[in-house]
Amino acid sequence: MSGYAEGLLVLLSINVIVAYAAFLPLAAGQLNLGVAGFMAIGAYAAAFLSNTLGWPVFATVGCAALASGAAGLVVGYPVLRARGIYLVLATLAFGELVRSGLLNLDFVGGAAGYPVSGYAGYQAVAGVALGVVAFVAWLYHTRLGLNMMAVRDDEVAAEQFGVKVRNVKAAAFAIGALLAGIAGALYGHHFSYIEAQHFNVVQSVYIAMYVLLGGVQTVAGPLLGALFFTLIPELFRVGDTWRFVIFAVVLILTMVWRPEGLVDRDLLQRLRPGRAR
Amino acid sequence: MLAQQLVNGLLLGSIYTLVGVAFTMTIGVLNFLNFSIPAIFMLGGMLSWALIVLAGLPWLGAVALGLAAGGIASLIVERFTYRWLKTTHPDVPLISSVAFLVLFEHLVILHLGAHIQRFPVPFGDANIRAAGLIISIPQLCALGIAIGLVLVLDQVLRRTQLGRCLRAIAESPDTARLLGVDTNRIVPALFGISGMFTALGGILFATNYLQVSPFIGNEVALKGVAAMIIGGMGNIWGAVLGGLMIGIAESLSIHFVGGAAAETVIFAALLLFLCIRPTGLFGDRAVRAQRV
Numbered sequence: 001m002s003g004y005a006e007g008l009l010v011l012l013s014i015n016v017i018v019a020y021a022a023f024l025p026l027a028a029g030q031l032n033l034g035v036a037g038f039m040a041i042g043a044y045a046a047a048f049l050s051n052t053l054g055w056p057v058f059a060t061v062g063c064a065a066l067a068s069g070a071a072g073l074v075v076g077y078p079v080l081r082a083r084g085i086y087l088v089l090a091t092l093a094f095g096e097l098v099r100s101g102l103l104n105l106d107f108v109g110g111a112a113g114y115p116v117s118g119y120a121g122y123q124a125v126a127g128v129a130l131g132v133v134a135f136v137a138w139l140y141h142t143r144l145g146l147n148m149m150a151v152r153d154d155e156v157a158a159e160q161f162g163v164k165v166r167n168v169k170a171a172a173f174a175i176g177a178l179l180a181g182i183a184g185a186l187y188g189h190h191f192s193y194i195e196a197q198h199f200n201v202v203q204s205v206y207i208a209m210y211v212l213l214g215g216v217q218t219v220a221g222p223l224l225g226a227l228f229f230t231l232i233p234e235l236f237r238v239g240d241t242w243r244f245v246i247f248a249v250v251l252i253l254t255m256v257w258r259p260e261g262l263v264d265r266d267l268l269q270r271l272r273p274g275r276a277r
Numbered sequence: 278m279l280a281q282q283l284v285n286g287l288l289l290g291s292i293y294t295l296v297g298v299a300f301t302m303t304i305g306v307l308n309f310l311n312f313s314i315p316a317i318f319m320l321g322g323m324l325s326w327a328l329i330v331l332a333g334l335p336w337l338g339a340v341a342l343g344l345a346a347g348g349i350a351s352l353i354v355e356r357f358t359y360r361w362l363k364t365t366h367p368d369v370p371l372i373s374s375v376a377f378l379v380l381f382e383h384l385v386i387l388h389l390g391a392h393i394q395r396f397p398v399p400f401g402d403a404n405i406r407a408a409g410l411i412i413s414i415p416q417l418c419a420l421g422i423a424i425g426l427v428l429v430l431d432q433v434l435r436r437t438q439l440g441r442c443l444r445a446i447a448e449s450p451d452t453a454r455l456l457g458v459d460t461n462r463i464v465p466a467l468f469g470i471s472g473m474f475t476a477l478g479g480i481l482f483a484t485n486y487l488q489v490s491p492f493i494g495n496e497v498a499l500k501g502v503a504a505m506i507i508g509g510m511g512n513i514w515g516a517v518l519g520g521l522m523i524g525i526a527e528s529l530s531i532h533f534v535g536g537a538a539a540e541t542v543i544f545a546a547l548l549l550f551l552c553i554r555p556t557g558l559f560g561d562r563a564v565r566a567q568r569v
Contacts, residue, residue: 026368029366031368031371031372079551079552081552082551082552082555084308085304085308085310085371085510086551086555088310088368088371089310089502089506089547089551090548090551090552092502093544093547093548093551094544094548096499096540097541097544097545097548100537100540100541100544101541103537103540103541104537104541152366201499202495205375208372208375209372209376212368212369212372241383241386241387242383244379244382244383245383245384245387247376247379248376248377248379248380248383249376249380251372251376252357252373252376252377252380255357255362255365255369255370255373255376256357256361256362256373259362259365259366259369260365260366
């Protein structure tokens with residue numbers, strides 16, 4: 001594989017993992033604009049374990065996932081008391097709090113950034129991304145997945161039918177945070193260097209944008225969104241600034257035309273072979 | 278020295294106030310978090326700069342056009358986010374408004390460059406020195422304009438037909454429509470006003486700091502949001518006080534703990550506020566936000 005293709009594959013894999021990190025809370029109706037904050041927790045936890053204790057990559061990634069998942073649970077319960085706009089802003093504040101906090105933590109490099117000694121090759125990163133897709137596809141068809149969909153469609157009705165709305169939201173949020181931690185840890189281990197400024201609110205916002213572009217009703221949606229976002233410069237042969245212009249225009253028009261995203265349940269139903277309509 | 282920090286904070290806060298008021302208006306009336314506001318803030322400053330420096334327009338004319346551009350940009354946002362998306366999941370218009378933020382910012386970078394530009398002002402170095410304090414006149418004017426405009430807005434909301442319609446929509450958009458409020462005219466008016474407010478904030482920012490860049494919106498966006506939350510979403514006077522408090526908190530914490538830690542303090546306070554007292558310090562009194 002050429003270096004170019006490898007780089008693209010790694011970028012795509014990481015974007016896919018964080019897409020599902022944002023997708024899980026969204027599938028339960030919660031917009032998390034702090035995904036980059038959870039990525040940062042994972043990236044720094046993994047880097048710290050790798051640098052100071054010399055743990056192997058898979059162990060640091062696992063611990064990083066647990067750390068960010070636990071952070072998601074701890075933050076999720078109080079934050080998920082807030083709804084709608086309040087929740088969006090609380091997650092946004094959390095993400096920025098993590099970023100600016102890490103910027104001031106000198107034992108992990110502070111503003112100078114933090115080199116990572118362990119290394120994860122592109123095969124490992126892509127493999128984990130595949131695993132995450134499979135995991136989310138499985139999760140979506142479990143009882144928890146169904147409950148998440150019910151909460152997003154109608155919270156009050158779900159509560160009436162005995163769904164523990166708060167637990168479902170917290171679980172979706174925490175599992176999402178865990179995935180974000182994995183993505184952050186892999187990012188750090190592949191590029192061998194992390195800095196707090198990378199995990200900023202703009203990052204979180206782009207993640208949420210391409211997930212909503214792809215659609216939050218199905219597991220295929222975030223995958224498509226991440227693919228599109230990663231491949232725009234390749235597809236249109238454009239520079240980085242145009243990439244964002246095209247992405248923004250496509251998103252604005254798509255939301256008018258298909259507010260539930262490019263792939264929704266209805267579309268999948270229609271595409272299914274052998275089903276009479 | 279402390280008094281000087283307080284003065285600086287108040288003057289800094291007047292910019293946050295304008296942004297906070299713009300945020301709080303669309304939240305209070307439509308329950309819609311309009312993330313395109315930072316981009317319109319930036320458009321106001323950058324377009325005024327381009328018209329003065331690149332097009333050679335007179336200062337006042339350029340500033341007036343910058344304001345108008347802010348209003349028009351905000352009307353475009355209204356069409357694509359609120360009007361065509363109001364029946365969708367609430368996250369959809371929000372993310373669409375973020376897309377406008379990205380779009381405007383990158384269009385400006387493409388056409389005007391990503392550099393920091395010197396913003397010309399028609400007056401020279403103007404500072405008042407009184408009782409050992411240095412007070413910059415443009416900043417003082419900014420504070421005066423911000424508070425004056427909010428006073429006007431307050432009266433508009435209380436006394437005029439437009440204000441009554443806006444308050445009716447804030448109570449319930451459907452009922453307002455049933456009772457004959459033409460929401461398709463009132464809502465664009467709201468966006469136009471909030472767009473011009475925001476653009477004015479950007480122009481005042483540029484005049485105060487004598488510089489603009491395509492990224493000035495991002496610098497004030499979160500502070501404006503914080504001003505809105507601390508003041509209570511939907512409460513315009515709350516946003517004014519919140520903005521001034523954020524300004525003071527920022528200049529004090531920069532003075533005592535340094536700039537990087539100041540950010541952490543503000544975000545921590547914001548998160549605590551949202552978890553413990555989401556209605557802000559003053560609740561929502563001026564224009565009532567409807568809640569789920």
